[in-house]
Amino acid sequence: MYxxxxxxxxxxxxxxxxxxxxxxADSVTLLAVSKTFPVSDIMQAYAxxxxxxxxxxxxxxxxxxxQMPQDCEWHLIGPLQRNKVRKALEQGFVLIQAVDSxxxxxxxxxxxxxxxxxxxxxxxxNIDGEESKHGFTPAELxxxxxxxxxxxxxxxxxxxxxxxxxxxxxxxxxxxxxxxRLAEQLRERGPLPLPELSMGMSHxxxxxxxxxxxxxxxxxxxxxxxxxx
Numbered sequence: 001m002y003x004x005x006x007x008x009x010x011x012x013x014x015x016x017x018x019x020x021x022x023x024x025a026d027s028v029t030l031l032a033v034s035k036t037f038p039v040s041d042i043m044q045a046y047a048x049x050x051x052x053x054x055x056x057x058x059x060x061x062x063x064x065x066x067q068m069p070q071d072c073e074w075h076l077i078g079p080l081q082r083n084k085v086r087k088a089l090e091q092g093f094v095l096i097q098a099v100d101s102x103x104x105x106x107x108x109x110x111x112x113x114x115x116x117x118x119x120x121x122x123x124x125x126n127i128d129g130e131e132s133k134h135g136f137t138p139a140e141l142x143x144x145x146x147x148x149x150x151x152x153x154x155x156x157x158x159x160x161x162x163x164x165x166x167x168x169x170x171x172x173x174x175x176x177x178x179x180x181r182l183a184e185q186l187r188e189r190g191p192l193p194l195p196e197l198s199m200g201m202s203h204x205x206x207x208x209x210x211x212x213x214x215x216x217x218x219x220x221x222x223x224x225x226x227x228x229x
Contacts, residue, residue: 003223004047006222007032007049008048013206016206027214029052030050031052031198031218032218033053033055034054035078041223043068045223051073054074054075054076054217055077056078056079058076058088061076075096077198077217079100080099082103089115095120095157096120096122099122101136102144102147105151108154109151112154113152118155121156121157122157123148124159124160125137125159125160125161125182127178127179149191157196158198160198162201169206172200173207175199183197196215197212198214199215201217202220202222205218
């Protein structure tokens with residue numbers, strides 16, 4: 001019952017965080033990040049009503065997705081190499097969350113055209129300017145915005161970020177607020193509504209909800225500690 005109990009606690013925490021800032025709990029999507037966990041664990045979450053799952057690695061996702069019921073929705077949330085874009089698009093992800101460069105966006109656009117598809121994506125922002133992180137800097141995103149929004153075959157749904165690691169969840173608040181403000185600025189430029197903000201993970205999702213997250217990516221708080229061996 002561990003996974004079901006954890007899901008209940010997280011849903012309650014999301015609802016409370018949303019209520020604190022006058023939002024509905026329904027405005028926040030809980031994405032269960034199932035990377036490294038077996039299908040048996042994912043099925044426990046499914047049995048408790050969870051339908052939206054996120055995987056970081058394409059190969060791992062390709063192994064798991066066929067084993068789960070067809071009403072699951074899958075997000076690819078990890079880095080995507082350009083030479084694997086076609087496989088990712090053919091796999092049927094509902095959302096590709098970590099489009100981190102103009103080159104990747106252009107590759108997805110080209111292959112989407114070849115497949116006759118429109119692909120829903122989020123643009124990853126390196127909101128803290130960390131050299132080791134993937135993503136557009138805010139300045140790069142603003143500079144490339146007109147080109148990005150002109151690419152055919154892309155449905156740019158919003159932004160995502162992974163802030164610098166912090167011990168106190170409150171210390172992530174400035175990064176979440178900065179991503180929200182960036183999205184507001186881009187909405188004003190047009191032409192996209194950018195309804196989604198994917199930010200917040202197991203240790204800081206409540207703060208992210210307070211700052212406007214519409215998708216929170218929660219893994220270890222649902223499934224337990226990961227074993228990377």
